[in-house]
Amino acid sequence: MKLPVCVLHEESKLYPSLLFEIPGAPKTLYYRGIPPTSRESCVAIVGTRKASREGLVLAHELAESLVLRGITIVSGLALGIDGAAHEGALKANGRAIAVLANGLDAVYPRQHEHLAEHILESGGCLISEYPEGTPAYPSQFLERNRIVSGLSIATIVIEAPLRSGSIATARNAIEQGREVFVFPGSVKSVNYKGSHMLIRNGARLVTSCADILEDLGVESSSSPTTIKENTASLSEVESQIVNTLTSAREPLTIDKILELTTLQPHIVSEKLTLLLFSGMIEEVGGKFRIKNN
Numbered sequence: 001m002k003l004p005v006c007v008l009h010e011e012s013k014l015y016p017s018l019l020f021e022i023p024g025a026p027k028t029l030y031y032r033g034i035p036p037t038s039r040e041s042c043v044a045i046v047g048t049r050k051a052s053r054e055g056l057v058l059a060h061e062l063a064e065s066l067v068l069r070g071i072t073i074v075s076g077l078a079l080g081i082d083g084a085a086h087e088g089a090l091k092a093n094g095r096a097i098a099v100l101a102n103g104l105d106a107v108y109p110r111q112h113e114h115l116a117e118h119i120l121e122s123g124g125c126l127i128s129e130y131p132e133g134t135p136a137y138p139s140q141f142l143e144r145n146r147i148v149s150g151l152s153i154a155t156i157v158i159e160a161p162l163r164s165g166s167i168a169t170a171r172n173a174i175e176q177g178r179e180v181f182v183f184p185g186s187v188k189s190v191n192y193k194g195s196h197m198l199i200r201n202g203a204r205l206v207t208s209c210a211d212i213l214e215d216l217g218v219e220s221s222s223s224p225t226t227i228k229e230n231t232a233s234l235s236e237v238e239s240q241i242v243n244t245l246t247s248a249r250e251p252l253t254i255d256k257i258l259e260l261t262t263l264q265p266h267i268v269s270e271k272l273t274l275l276l277f278s279g280m281i282e283e284v285g286g287k288f289r290i291k292n293n
Helices: 053-067 081-091 108-119 138-152 165-175 190-200 207-216 236-248 252-261 265-278
Strands: 006-009 028-033 041-047 069-077 098-099 127-128 154-156 179-182 279-286 288-292
Touching: 006 265, 028 108, 041 053, 041 081, 041 138, 041 165, 053 069, 053 081, 053 154, 053 207, 069 081, 069 138, 081 108, 098 138, 098 154, 098 252, 098 288, 108 127, 154 165, 154 190, 165 179, 165 190, 179 190, 179 207, 190 252, 236 252, 236 265, 252 265, 265 279, 265 288
Parallel strands: 041 069, 041 154, 069 098, 098 127, 154 179
Antiparallel strands: 006 028, 028 127, 279 288
């Protein structure tokens, strides 16, 4: 079942707190799936569309390693490094957030339509500041990049030419006061000229996932902070979802929750977000379950 496009205004308590802090934060977000909560640690992985095989493998493996530490992967769903990062997160049953430069009634690039649906099926999210029907104009990709970095505590750059969207994303991250990590490469490769410029200008040189985790202060056993549940404050619909998850005694996908509750997709999406935000439930491998505190 296709998840609907929902709207999130800056006044909402569900508006991502990290994004709210950045200059020029969008007043309205459109999303499909489960949007990021203040409890999540999100890290962006970006790089060139024309990536080498080594770069694609690095992005894939790095995303896998990070999600195993409870980190959510953010990127732009572009070809190359972005797509490899999303795929790596999904392979490890992690959560991925894709920020698009167009309305969410379509996926750009079209080659990643299946990847976008896989992200949603796995409990991830598609986000845009543009309403449905908005095409992907070139200028909007640069605007989109501030959201990629703004949602994240750090941005990791893999293979960035001098003139590339990933350099713009890294600059946004620096302006937003966020960490920027850069993997170095061959001095003869145009794919690393922008990467090396970032390092010269003060970005942190890293060569492994361990470097990033150490600098972020994340341990391999880390997990999101537990928030005490408050069952008394649940609405009737929230109670229905909680009771459904409790009775199932196993994690459920969004589609299964829709089937068992017979609720409307946009209602389930909204209530799952609230329950995640409260710490009542947790998402594991694209499925939802009651959290054992």
